[in-house]
Amino acid sequence: DQQVKQNSPSLSVQEGRISILNCDYTNSMFDYFLWYKKYPAEGPTFLISISSIKDKNEDGRFTVFLNKSAKHLSLHIVPSQPGDSAVYFCAAATDSWGKLQFGAGTQVVVTP
Amino acid sequence: EPEVTQTPSHQVTQMGQEVILRCVPISNHLYFYWYRQILGQKVEFLVSFYNNEISEKSEIFDDQFSVERPDGSNFTLKIRSTKLEDSAMYFCASSEEGAYTEAFFGQGTRLTVV
Numbered sequence: 433d434q435q436v437k438q439n440s441p442s443l444s445v446q447e448g449r450i451s452i453l454n455c456d457y458t459n460s461m462f463d464y465f466l467w468y469k470k471y472p473a474e475g476p477t478f479l480i481s482i483s484s485i486k487d488k489n490e491d492g493r494f495t496v497f498l499n500k501s502a503k504h505l506s507l508h509i510v511p512s513q514p515g516d517s518a519v520y521f522c523a524a525a526t527d528s529w530g531k532l533q534f535g536a537g538t539q540v541v542v543t544p
Numbered sequence: 545e546p547e548v549t550q551t552p553s554h555q556v557t558q559m560g561q562e563v564i565l566r567c568v569p570i571s572n573h574l575y576f577y578w579y580r581q582i583l584g585q586k587v588e589f590l591v592s593f594y595n596n597e598i599s600e601k602s603e604i605f606d607d608q609f610s611v612e613r614p615d616g617s618n619f620t621l622k623i624r625s626t627k628l629e630d631s632a633m634y635f636c637a638s639s640e641e642g643a644y645t646e647a648f649f650g651q652g653t654r655l656t657v658v
Contacts, residue, residue, distance in 0.1 A: 521587060
């Protein structure tokens with residue numbers, strides 16, 4: 433059941449540059465999208481979200497873009513910092529209970 | 545900052561044994577969840593719980609699994625007879641209003657079935 437897909441398992445980026453993480457989904461009923469960040473041996477930590485009525489949401493260095501017609505969203509991190517090195521999960525929800533469908537994650541490594 | 549806490553951090557159990565994973569959600573949250581992540585795989589939804597009952601469960605959450613909120617603070621996941629394939633990281637999460645509010649995750653319990 434691959435309703436949320438992150439096709440890039442890893443991304444390496446230089447400190448100070450932009451990180452762009454991509455996520456595709458197949459279920460048109462999804463109406464709320466979230467990005468979570470996960471360090472080893474920790475639980476996922478909420479980063480930023482966007483509802484389907486918007487196409488952009490910005491919070492500091494993090495911006496999420498949603499293209500509903502393409503069923504695609506992306507997370508931009510700029511500038512990237514070494515502390516951003518983590519696994520980033522895209523997640524989506526369809527219903528009022530808030531069950532999340534997760535993508536497989538993208539491992540981001542920010543190099544000095 | 546309030547957080548979701550899970551105990552134990554690591555549990556080793558023999559196949560066929562019962563295990564109970566414990567969670568203390570954030571106090572004013574009303575929606576509770578269990579997820580799991582098998583090593584190298586994606587985070588998978590198991591069950592959601594609201595108003596003292598299961599609101600939704602996945603195919604993974606079969607009769608071997610149960611959840612309970614035995615008092616006002618704890619939220620538990622019980623696996624009745626563990627199998628080798630139950631070995632995974634189990635995450636508890638809670639959210640204030642379900643959808644449209646972010647879920648806060650605990651640090652996880654690593655369950656190893658031998």
